[in-house]
Structure formats: structure tokens, C-alpha cells
Amino acid sequence: MVLKPVFLVFAGAALALTGFDVLSQPAQGARDGSCIEAVSYLPLDPAQVGRDSQGMAALGTYERISPDGRFVLRSFSGAQLGQVALIELPSEPNGRMTVRKTPLSNEAFPVQGSWRYLVDVDGSHYRFSDIVRQQQVARPLFKGGMKGFYAAASELDRVQSPDPSLIWIRSMSWPQGGRAGQGTGPLQVRTLGLRDDARGVEVVHDSGPQFICRSREVIDGNVYTLPMLSVDGLAFSAIPINPRWGKPSMRVYGLAQGALVPVHPCDLRWDLQATPGKAVFGFATDQPAMLTYTDNASVYFVDPRPALKGQVFRIEDWRTQVLASAFPGLTRDGRIVFGATWKDCRPDGTCTGQAGYVVADPYQNPDYRQQLQYLGLQAPKICISPADVLRERQHFATQHGLAP
Amino acid sequence: MRESAWGFFTPSSPMPRLFSLLSGIFLSAWAWPASAQDGLPEASWRAVRVMTAEEKVCLVSPPTDASKPVVIMLLSPRMVYSLLEWSRMRQAAEAIGYRVLSWKDPRVPEEEWRAALASPASTLNDPYALHAMPARCQWLWRGVNHLPMSFVSLGSQLHPWPVWGVMPDEAWREALQFRWLALQRALVHPSRH
Numbered sequence: 001m002v003l004k005p006v007f008l009v010f011a012g013a014a015l016a017l018t019g020f021d022v023l024s025q026p027a028q029g030a031r032d033g034s035c036i037e038a039v040s041y042l043p044l045d046p047a048q049v050g051r052d053s054q055g056m057a058a059l060g061t062y063e064r065i066s067p068d069g070r071f072v073l074r075s076f077s078g079a080q081l082g083q084v085a086l087i088e089l090p091s092e093p094n095g096r097m098t099v100r101k102t103p104l105s106n107e108a109f110p111v112q113g114s115w116r117y118l119v120d121v122d123g124s125h126y127r128f129s130d131i132v133r134q135q136q137v138a139r140p141l142f143k144g145g146m147k148g149f150y151a152a153a154s155e156l157d158r159v160q161s162p163d164p165s166l167i168w169i170r171s172m173s174w175p176q177g178g179r180a181g182q183g184t185g186p187l188q189v190r191t192l193g194l195r196d197d198a199r200g201v202e203v204v205h206d207s208g209p210q211f212i213c214r215s216r217e218v219i220d221g222n223v224y225t226l227p228m229l230s231v232d233g234l235a236f237s238a239i240p241i242n243p244r245w246g247k248p249s250m251r252v253y254g255l256a257q258g259a260l261v262p263v264h265p266c267d268l269r270w271d272l273q274a275t276p277g278k279a280v281f282g283f284a285t286d287q288p289a290m291l292t293y294t295d296n297a298s299v300y301f302v303d304p305r306p307a308l309k310g311q312v313f314r315i316e317d318w319r320t321q322v323l324a325s326a327f328p329g330l331t332r333d334g335r336i337v338f339g340a341t342w343k344d345c346r347p348d349g350t351c352t353g354q355a356g357y358v359v360a361d362p363y364q365n366p367d368y369r370q371q372l373q374y375l376g377l378q379a380p381k382i383c384i385s386p387a388d389v390l391r392e393r394q395h396f397a398t399q400h401g402l403a404p
Numbered sequence: 405m406r407e408s409a410w411g412f413f414t415p416s417s418p419m420p421r422l423f424s425l426l427s428g429i430f431l432s433a434w435a436w437p438a439s440a441q442d443g444l445p446e447a448s449w450r451a452v453r454v455m456t457a458e459e460k461v462c463l464v465s466p467p468t469d470a471s472k473p474v475v476i477m478l479l480s481p482r483m484v485y486s487l488l489e490w491s492r493m494r495q496a497a498e499a500i501g502y503r504v505l506s507w508k509d510p511r512v513p514e515e516e517w518r519a520a521l522a523s524p525a526s527t528l529n530d531p532y533a534l535h536a537m538p539a540r541c542q543w544l545w546r547g548v549n550h551l552p553m554s555f556v557s558l559g560s561q562l563h564p565w566p567v568w569g570v571m572p573d574e575a576w577r578e579a580l581q582f583r584w585l586a587l588q589r590a591l592v593h594p595s596r597h
Binding site: 058059060061062075076077078079080081082083105106107149150174175186221222223225226239241242243244245246247248275276277278294295296325 | 445447448451480481482483484485487488489512515516519520522523524525526546547549550551565566567568569570571572575578579582
């Protein structure tokens with residue numbers, strides 16, 4: 001392992017402090033039921049999603065995690081290339097996983113924050129609950145917002161909108177149309193104000209595509225890649241690949257607070273000084289949102305509080321040869337969920353390859369805990385409890401009219 | 405944090421190749437506006453390095469005309485846009501004078517590759533241009549975090565800043581030529597490395 005000067009991964013015992021038995025905390029919490037498992041593994045039945053030549057599921061690398069961690073929108077590889085499944089994870093590690101087909105394609109995306117709608121790459125918005133119930137025969141409600149590859153969308157806080165009675169959705173992608181606009185700005189955002197009632201969905205406001213970040217060209221150049229919008233729609237992460245200063249690195253930039261503000265600041269909030277896979281945002285609370293990403297088939301998370309900047313924490317492996325196979329997501333209660341392959345090994349040394357999902361509680365990560373203690377910082381919570389998970393699942397189910 | 409297998413951002417001394425430089429001048433002159441050449445950051449051309457013997461064998465095989473810039477594209481069916489956008493991006497690069505070498509992710513079983521290429525969604529009409537990489541080259545893919553991933557080389561020189569993902573033609577051309585300009589600049593200023 002190479003330690004980079006700014007981005008340090010803390011080895012488990014490197015900063016062990018007396019009086020705080022870090023490693024016993026998660027086990028104790030899991031044993032007495034006050035915390036979920038620090039890391040759990042949910043194998044996926046390949047028969048449900050198709051097998052590759054090694055008998056494992058032929059899944060894609062693109063995936064999005066619902067706010068309650070119950071649903072995963074995931075692309076396929078192999079014979080089902082271009083199709084998208086909605087995978088329902090069980091509430092318990094030994095529970096059954098359900099795979100639903102969808103009418104969506106390629107890297108279809110959710111409206112983050114609520115998952116009120118799932119959006120196909122042509123801009124067709126489907127009600128999430130329609131896809132849960134009707135699967136492939138679900139019909140879109142309307143077309144709008146940004147479309148195309150690497151698009152993402154988020155529901156904005158209605159308080160910052162001109163009409164709080166509406167649903168406000170901001171989406172982001174590459175500039176679209178004739179591409180005459182690359183010189184006008186490297187990315188575009190578009191904000192819709194929607195009225196959604198029993199009669200259907202009406203697009204009441206549409207900002208139209210807005211070029212952003214033109215002002216950053218003298219520093220970042222004019223091409224960003226791997227863009228990802230934050231859950232609250234007020235920031236995005238991306239790598240400027242032709243920087244005029246320095247080297248390419250994953251960075252976080254600010255967007256306008258107001259729903260229909262025509263100019264976005266693109267102010268640099270953070271430079272991860274690394275080039276991982278897509279950096280995905282968690283939910284902001286009274287603390288800024290965590291970020292999570294894959295790097296070299298491992299999953300990392302970062303806590304953006306200023307005292308912790310420059311530090312990154314790796315999700316522990318509790319199984320053999322754990323390799324992240326898709327990019328991760330963060331639930332509202334803070335769990336990190338990602339697709340992976342691993343091996344289950346018996347004491348006699350025989351191992352079985354598995355593909356499925358890993359669910360991790362970053363608050364129980366020993367390195368993170370030790371570093372917080374070392375810096376005298378409060379953890380947002382000691383751990384994620386089963387009650388937290390249940391609460392999120394119930395909240396999400398109620399929001400979408402689903403059985404918990 | 406692990407170091408990438410590609411040795412990103414590791415500058416090393418380039419080998420001057422006057423012929424490559426002269427033959428490339430025409431292409432760079434029309435493809436890049438003067439303002440872009442003026443704005444080429446030092447970090448970009450200082451990052452240029454000589455390819456290792458393994459990289460040459462694995463990535464630029466068969467050997468190519470040293471005077472022609474090469475785009476090395478790494479592709480996987482597990483990132484769906486790798487396949488759906490590959491033909492367009494390859495043709496866009498060839499149209500502005502690049503040779504494109506496209507490599508299949510060797511970590512993906514061949515059966516999965518075949519199934520993906522034969523799937524109804526696949527838009528590939530030129531699979532002959534997609535090459536299998538020898539098993540001994542698999543180590544090169546260790547640090548790859550996103551696919552497709554593309555590199556630009558000229559002769560034995562490699563620009564180690566990847567172009568991650570797919571993008572519209574205008575951005576793609578700009579990303580390629582940013583690197584090619586840096587490769588040429590590095591050939592002119594080898595002593596400053």
C-alpha cells in the first residue's frame with residue numbers, strides 16, 4: 001500500500017488509543033442488537049439475473065442505491081446488455097433478494113433524495129412505485145430534464161423554490177443538442193417544477209438547459225468527466241480531465257441554491273486529490289454529506305468536515321477476495337451499499353465464489369472511529385441501529401405506498 | 405490509497421523523435437486553435453513518459469507508425485456505454501488522424517463478452533476492431549476505476565492522464581488533442597523533464 005501525502009488511509013492499529021477499545025465496539029453493538037453488522041454480505045442468486053461462464057451473475061458496474069437501502073437500480077452485462085433491473089435487498093442478511101425487470105435502459109437514473117421517479121436515458125420519467133408493481137409494462141408519466149449518458153437528477157428543497165407547492169427536480173449531464181455549446185460551458189443543468197396529482201404530472205416550470213462552469217475554464221479547462229450530482233442537487237463531483245493548472249483529480253463544486261437561478265457558481269468546495277471512480281454523495285444532515293467511491297476495486301468513504309479533509313477510510317473486508325464490482329451508494333441513515341464479488345471460505349480451505357451486495361456501517365469503521373477520537377471530533381452517530389434501518393424502510397415504503 | 409498500475413502522473417524522460425514531431429505539426433495546427441496551444445499547462449507535458457516494455461507489448465500491438473498518434477481504448481461490457489458509444493468515439497478519433505487500438509477487458513469472461521456483443525442492444529458493427537489482450541497483460545487493468553478508459557500515445561511516449569468514460573464528440577476531440585499536444589511539446593522540451 002502506498003500512502004499519498006494528502007490522502008492517508010489509516011492502518012487499523014496505527015493510531016490505537018488507550019481507553020477506547022475500538023475494535024470491540026462493532027462486535028459488541030452487533031451482539032447486543034444495538035448496531036447493525038459493521039459489514040454484511042448479501043449473496044445474489046445468479047439464477048435470478050443470469051449467470052456468466054463461472055456461474056456468477058453477469059451484472060454491470062452501474063448501480064444506484066435507494067435512500068432506504070432496500071432497492072438497487074442496476075445495469076446488466078452479457079446477453080442482457082442495456083437492460084436495467086430493480087433489485088430488492090432483504091432486510092436481513094439471510095433474507096431473499098428479489099429481482100424485477102424494468103422498461104429502463106443503459107444508465108437510467110433515480111431522482112435522488114426521494115426516488116419519486118426513475119428516469120430513462122431519453123428523459124422519460126416513471127413513477128418509482130409503478131415500476132415496482134408493473135415492472136416492464138410500467139408507462140412513463142412525462143419526458144423532461146437532462147438526458148443522455150451520465151445524467152443524474154435530484155429533488156431540490158422546495159423551500160428554496162419560487163413555488164413550494166411544486167416538486168423541483170434538478171438534473172445534470174453533458175451539453176446536449178448540436179454540441180455547439182462546448183465553448184459555452186462544459187456541463188449543463190436543467191431544473192423542472194412539477195405538479196404531480198391524481199390527474200398526472202404537469203411541468204409548470206422548466207429552466208431549460210443551462211451551461212455551467214464556463215468561468216472555471218482558466219483553471220479546470222473545458223472537459224469534465226464522471227459527473228455526479230449531490231443528493232440535494234446543490235453540488236456535483238467530477239474530474240476535470242484537461243486542467244489548465246495541476247493534474248486531473250476528483251473535485252466537488254457548488255451549484256446555485258435557488259431552483260430557477262440562471263447562473264451557477266461552480267465554486268470549488270473540495271479537491272480529493274485522487275482519481276477514483278464516480279464519487280457519490282450521501283445525505284446532508286447537520287453535517288455535510290459524506291462521499292463514497294471505488295478505487296482499485298475497494299470502496300472508500302470520506303467525511304468532508306474540515307478537520308478530516310485529506311483523509312479517506314476504506315471499507316473493511318470480512319470475507320476473502322472482496323472486490324467491488326459496481327459503484328457504491330449511501331442511504332439516508334448512512335449505510336454504504338455496493339455490488340461486489342467475494343469468496344466464502346470454509347475452515348477446510350474450500351472456497352465458493354459469490355456475487356452480491358455488501359452493506360457497511362461507516363460509523364463502525366475502526367480507522368474512522370480512531371481518527372475522530374484522535375482529532376476530538378464527535379461522530380454523527382455511534383453506529384447505525386436496526387431501528388434506524390427499519391425506520392428508513394418504513395418511511396420509504398410509506399412515501400411510495402409500498403409494503404414495508 | 406493504492407497507486408494506479410498505470411503510474412499516473414509519473415513524469416519520466418521522453419525520447420526526442422523529430423520525425424514524429426514534424427509529421428504531427430500539420431494535424432495539430434488545424435485541429436487546435438492557437439489559444440489552446442498557448443494554454444497548454446506545463447503539468448500536462450511534464451507528465452508525458454516513455455512506455456514500459458510491457459505497456460508496448462500489451463497496448464500497442466502490433467507496433468504502429470511512430471509518427472501517428474494512437475488512442476488506446478480499454479473497454480468492458482460491464483460499463484454499458486463502453487460498447488454503445490465505442491464505434492462513434494473510435495470513428496471520431498480516426499477522423500482527426502488518430503489510430504485507435506481497442507482492448508477488451510480480460511477480466512470479463514469471453515462468454516460474457518460474446519453474449520454482450522451479440523445482444524440486441526449492442527450497436528457494434530465492427531467487432532473486428534476490438535482486440536483480446538493476452539492473459540499476461542491482465543495486471544495492467546488493476547488500477548482501472550472506470551471504463552471505457554483511453555490513453556493517447558505517440559511513438560514510444562505515453563500521456564498517462566486517462567480519458568475516463570464516454571462523452572460527446574467535441575469534448576472527446578478536445579481531450580485527445582490536449583494530450584497529443586502535450587506529447588509533442590514534451591518531444592520539443594525533453595531537457596526540461
